[in-house]
Amino acid sequence: MIRFEQVTKVLGGQKILDDVSLTIQKGEIFTIIGSSGSGKSVTLKHIVRLLTPDHGKVFVDGIEVSSAEGAELERARGLFGYLFQGGALLGWMNVYDNVALPLREKDRLPESEIEKRVIEALTMVGLENDGYKFPNEISGGMQKRAGLARAIIRRPQIILYDEPTSGLDPVTARTIDALIHRLNAELGITTVVVTHDLQGAVLISDRIAMLVKGKFIEPSTPDAFIKTTHPEVRAFLDAQFIPPEGIKKSLLK
Amino acid sequence: MRFTRECLYADCEQVSLVQLILQLFSIVGRGTLLTLEAVMLFPLQLINRRSRKEFFRQAYIVGIKSLPVVTLVGMFIGMVLALQVGLEMRRFNQEYYIGAGVMISSLREMGAFMTGLILSACVGSSMAAQIGTMTVNDEIAALEIMSINPVRYLVAPRLAAMMVMAPLLAFYSCVLSVLGGGIVAKTQLSVPFMTYMRIAVDNADRYDLFVGLLKALIFGILITGVSCLEGLRTTQGAVGVGRATRQAVVASFLMVLVVGYMVTRMFYKL
Numbered sequence: 001m002i003r004f005e006q007v008t009k010v011l012g013g014q015k016i017l018d019d020v021s022l023t024i025q026k027g028e029i030f031t032i033i034g035s036s037g038s039g040k041s042v043t044l045k046h047i048v049r050l051l052t053p054d055h056g057k058v059f060v061d062g063i064e065v066s067s068a069e070g071a072e073l074e075r076a077r078g079l080f081g082y083l084f085q086g087g088a089l090l091g092w093m094n095v096y097d098n099v100a101l102p103l104r105e106k107d108r109l110p111e112s113e114i115e116k117r118v119i120e121a122l123t124m125v126g127l128e129n130d131g132y133k134f135p136n137e138i139s140g141g142m143q144k145r146a147g148l149a150r151a152i153i154r155r156p157q158i159i160l161y162d163e164p165t166s167g168l169d170p171v172t173a174r175t176i177d178a179l180i181h182r183l184n185a186e187l188g189i190t191t192v193v194v195t196h197d198l199q200g201a202v203l204i205s206d207r208i209a210m211l212v213k214g215k216f217i218e219p220s221t222p223d224a225f226i227k228t229t230h231p232e233v234r235a236f237l238d239a240q241f242i243p244p245e246g247i248k249k250s251l252l253k
Numbered sequence: 254m255r256f257t258r259e260c261l262y263a264d265c266e267q268v269s270l271v272q273l274i275l276q277l278f279s280i281v282g283r284g285t286l287l288t289l290e291a292v293m294l295f296p297l298q299l300i301n302r303r304s305r306k307e308f309f310r311q312a313y314i315v316g317i318k319s320l321p322v323v324t325l326v327g328m329f330i331g332m333v334l335a336l337q338v339g340l341e342m343r344r345f346n347q348e349y350y351i352g353a354g355v356m357i358s359s360l361r362e363m364g365a366f367m368t369g370l371i372l373s374a375c376v377g378s379s380m381a382a383q384i385g386t387m388t389v390n391d392e393i394a395a396l397e398i399m400s401i402n403p404v405r406y407l408v409a410p411r412l413a414a415m416m417v418m419a420p421l422l423a424f425y426s427c428v429l430s431v432l433g434g435g436i437v438a439k440t441q442l443s444v445p446f447m448t449y450m451r452i453a454v455d456n457a458d459r460y461d462l463f464v465g466l467l468k469a470l471i472f473g474i475l476i477t478g479v480s481c482l483e484g485l486r487t488t489q490g491a492v493g494v495g496r497a498t499r500q501a502v503v504a505s506f507l508m509v510l511v512v513g514y515m516v517t518r519m520f521y522k523l
Contacts, residue, residue: 048398074400088395090387102399104303105406
């Protein structure tokens with residue numbers, strides 16, 4: 001579904017992605033972890049062509065997004081939903097209008113159809129009673145959930161999550177994790193999560209990879225990943241609590 | 254010779270004079286492309302009901318919200334002009350012609366010029382700050398990912414509103430200037446108000462009005478282009494928004510001055 005072919009990106013004189021090759025399968029939850037500034041968000045931005053590689057290619061569903069223009073790029077972007085770190089809601093619109101925005105501006109659907117789909121999306125993220133509120137009137141967690149409702153409103157095939165749980169309390173963070181897991185399980189959406197929350201990554205992911213010095217290390221299942229002996233990954237893992245296998249399911253409920 | 258840009262910041266960047274000039278050309282070029290793209294998207298504005306609504310919202314922000322400042326500035330500019338010119342003319346017993354001086358200078362220069370400066374400070378800064386904040390908060394990126402063209406969605410309605418409202422505000426400013434001049438003529442220089450107005454109206458020229466309004470239109474386009482461009486180029490969070498706003502206002506002020514002179518030179522030759 002998503003393929004990086006020998007991608008290199010230099011920003012501010014620093015090699016953020018160094019000859020990266022990676023394949024993300026259709027329907028899987030792939031999580032990229034790493035310390036701050038390691039290039040996790042840069043990786044996501046290459047997938048949606050907010051950034052282009054200095055060398056190499058990025059393919060999404062057979063489209064080379066790294067060079068696509070016009071209608072082809074629009075078609076590729078139609079496959080995506082993207083949850084930004086802060087939600088990226090437009091401040092002068094209430095939550096309802098923010099979620100309805102792509103349907104109004106892009107799909108030009110009738111208002112009755114828009115209403116039906118917005119309420120459906122808001123219900124899915126638990127904000128069905130908060131549509132009239134403005135972004136500055138709701139908490140960070142609610143902003144992220146509203147951003148998620150907007151990301152899924154056009155029924156995308158791929159959702160990219162940029163730090164979905166950063167800055168949230170543990171309970172809200174697990175709620176978001178459960179939501180990501182549910183969307184993937186119910187709608188079969190290919191999911192790429194960028195986070196430094198290892199606990200959440202282990203809970204929801206099919207595969208985890210760590211980005212260190214521009215390279216992806218150990219793309220593997222959560223169980224294999226947490227048993228790694230790679231020194232830099234080990235140091236990252238040892239600094240965080242990883243939930244034992246037995247309690248994973250109860251945390252995601 | 255080296256210039257230091259943003260020396261207050263740790264990651265300050267040093268640029269040479271040549272680089273600075275190249276950057277200026279780059280900004281002018283990109284600003285022109287942005288403005289042209291927005292102009293080409295005007296037909297979509299007319300077709301789409303929501304875009305029309307956004308145009309009226311922007312027209313309200315540009316026009317109605319600027320009215321109090323334009324009223325005060327226009328009135329006082331006229332009063333100052335009348336007083337300064339009137340005192341000199343009185344020495345030659347020509348103070349009755351003060352209306353001509355106020356009318357001609359307002360139509361040709363001051364109406365458009367003061368409106369340009371007010372719009373740079375009030376509206377241009379607000380555009381740069383709003384779009385800049387949206388850029389650093391990833392809202393522009395979110396629009397792009399939703400395949401909503403930020404130029405169509407944000408720049409085009411602002412540009413259209415500015416192109417309509419800037420000439421109207423300039424005309425309004427001229428009217429207020431002439432009225433302000435009339436008050437000073439009557440109260441300070443003992444020129445009857447009706448005499449002042451008759452001479453002022455006799456000296457109102459369609460050509461001067463056309464040039465004045467054309468200037469205001471050009472200022473509106475330049476201010477919107479530069480402010481939106483600075484907003485869209487914003488990086489580095491709150492510091493970046495502040496920098497973009499300042500650069501937008503400074504660049505707009507300079508362009509109002511320079512382009513104002515160039516247009517005057519083009520239409521009034523010695």
